[in-house]
Amino acid sequence: MGFTKKHIFSDNQNLVASYSKVLGHPARISIIQQISDKKHCNCNQLVKSIGLAQPTISQHLAEIRKIGLLKQTVKGKNLFYSINTEKLNDCRRIVNDFFVKTQVSCNK
Amino acid sequence: MGFTKKHIFSDNQNLVASYSKVLGHPARISIIQQISDKKHCNCNQLVKSIGLAQPTISQHLAEIRKIGLLKQTVKGKNLFYSINTEKLNDCRRIVNDFFVKTQVSCNK
DNA sequence: ACGTGATATTGCAATATCACGTTAAATTTA
């Protein structure tokens, strides 16, 4: 097999999972942290500081972009990334909601 | 390649990623929710309510167990699972910390 | 001891992911 049977789960369950999945790789955690630290950050800077090849970083960036967590600004020949803070907030809320509801269920 | 270069990342980055990875599949989200809802829940109940085969559920349970999120109680021939609330709390804290710190960085 | 129900393990096929070399597209600079 190898695929996920998304259709048997609720929209919220799929949403929590897809957000979490993006956070489920240390390179993507590192990328998100660096972009938010440096405000504007291009691909090359990430390649140098993280130590993975450019195509690999680019691929991880694409996955973070997929869930809408990145904004792009073109400045000359550089493409600068920054965090979409509204989306980050949304992401945090969705994941935290899962934890809160689970904890409430556990304690009742 | 196909493997993750964990050694180039910090312990915290790897921790956030490994917790998130476990939450990165809707079946595991559903399993965690059902176990916390029903307090005690055995494998068979999950198989019936979720609609995946028993080995698949068992495999997902093993991954959730790996990060210490499950407790087991044997009652007769039944094995009941419940949530390790301390670990759930820890997990929530680690993930939430990542979000909080990222947001702080974005806003400064 | 035997059968039964519940769960774990094994082995497999299909697919996804990770990492990278190479190439291509776009833009700046000479």
Place this chain on the structure above:
DNA sequence: TAAATTTAACGTGATATTGCAATATCACGT
């Protein structure tokens, strides 16, 4: 226009994940 720089896209090999059937194990009742 040509060269240089940056990043996305494509292709590929290696590994991991998902899901399941078959089997093994484990605990209980008879």
